[in-house]
Amino acid sequence: MTDRYAVFGHPIAHSKSPLIHAAFAHQTGEAISYEAILAPLDGFAASMADFIAHGGRGANVTVPFKEEAFRLATTRTPRAALAGAVNTLIFTGSGIAGDNTDGAGLVADLTRNLGVELPGTRILLLGAGGAARGVIGPLLDAGAANIVVANRTVEKALALAALFDNRVGGTGFAEPNAPFDVVINATSASLAGDLPPISRAVFAPRTLAYDMMYGRDTPFLALARECGASTADGLGMLVEQAAEAFFVWRGVRPDTAAVIASLRA
Ligand code: NDP
Numbered sequence: 001m002t003d004r005y006a007v008f009g010h011p012i013a014h015s016k017s018p019l020i021h022a023a024f025a026h027q028t029g030e031a032i033s034y035e036a037i038l039a040p041l042d043g044f045a046a047s048m049a050d051f052i053a054h055g056g057r058g059a060n061v062t063v064p065f066k067e068e069a070f071r072l073a074t075t076r077t078p079r080a081a082l083a084g085a086v087n088t089l090i091f092t093g094s095g096i097a098g099d100n101t102d103g104a105g106l107v108a109d110l111t112r113n114l115g116v117e118l119p120g121t122r123i124l125l126l127g128a129g130g131a132a133r134g135v136i137g138p139l140l141d142a143g144a145a146n147i148v149v150a151n152r153t154v155e156k157a158l159a160l161a162a163l164f165d166n167r168v169g170g171t172g173f174a175e176p177n178a179p180f181d182v183v184i185n186a187t188s189a190s191l192a193g194d195l196p197p198i199s200r201a202v203f204a205p206r207t208l209a210y211d212m213m214y215g216r217d218t219p220f221l222a223l224a225r226e227c228g229a230s231t232a233d234g235l236g237m238l239v240e241q242a243a244e245a246f247f248v249w250r251g252v253r254p255d256t257a258a259v260i261a262s263l264r265a
Pocket of ligand 1: 132
């Protein structure tokens with residue numbers, strides 16, 4: 001008997017999640033199916049209810065429904081509560097459990113795939129939207145010494161930083177002007193080919209510049225390279241957050257390296 005899973009988003013046609021989960025299922029021998037479902041912008045809850053009624057066991061949720069999924073969940077894991085958003089739903093007989101695997105996905109990519117030793121690192125996090133909020137707790141738990149959140153709308157950076165302890169601070173793009181160990185672009189600027197107006201001084205040869213966007217080179221990564229930093233895109237995070245969701249649903253941890261390599265190829 002095949003268990004049914006899906007990713008819900010709008011748009012959704014571009015999603016690589018069905019490919020990733022099919023690879024995980026093949027590799028682990030888990031009998032699951034995984035499809036992409038385009039939920040109407042005003043019909044996320046109804047579309048999810050229909051999926052559950054037709055045997056859905058769990059779901060991933062992407063843009064723009066992660067906050068709605070948070071509200072739909074009847075219970076939430078601590079990391080979902082801290083993120084204020086849900087990207088993974090588990091349907092149990094008694095309700096809908098909400099989790100968030102984005103932060104764990106980023107930490108796994110940084111530490112396992114990119115060799116970053118997070119304990120003691122100083123991190124500059126660009127952006128204060130859902131993606132930024134979801135990764136701060138897991139980065140701190142993994143040992144980051146401090147995180148400077150820089151955002152176009154400074155008030156949002158300050159409000160986000162205030163949710164955490166004094167290891168996290170908020171500021172505008174112009175202020176940070178000394179090198180960081182890791183600079184993470186969690187803005188959606190790259191989607192439009194834009195570059196957040198940050199100082200070149202945040203990059204040093206030891207810096208890893210990480211763009212959560214994947215699939216093409218970005219002005220942010222190009223600038224970091226020019227400044228001598230090493231760079232990575234968000235494809236590893238995408239696969240690792242999927243692996244964490246697969247583990248939550250099935251109790252089996254897939255091997256991600258092969259899947260990342262085949263997506264890059
Ligand atoms: P949100 O819409 O919640 O937040 C967008 C953020 O980007 C805000 O901080 C916004 O600033 C900032 N921003 C938007 N446009 C610009 C610009 N032109 N210049 C500077 N800053 C800008 O988006 P998310 O947080 O959900 O997603 C952010 C990015 O992360 C997306 O590109 C998404 O694809 C990617 N992502 C990747 C994942 C992966 O697995 N690799 C997982 C999750 C997200 P302001 O507050 O001023 O509006």
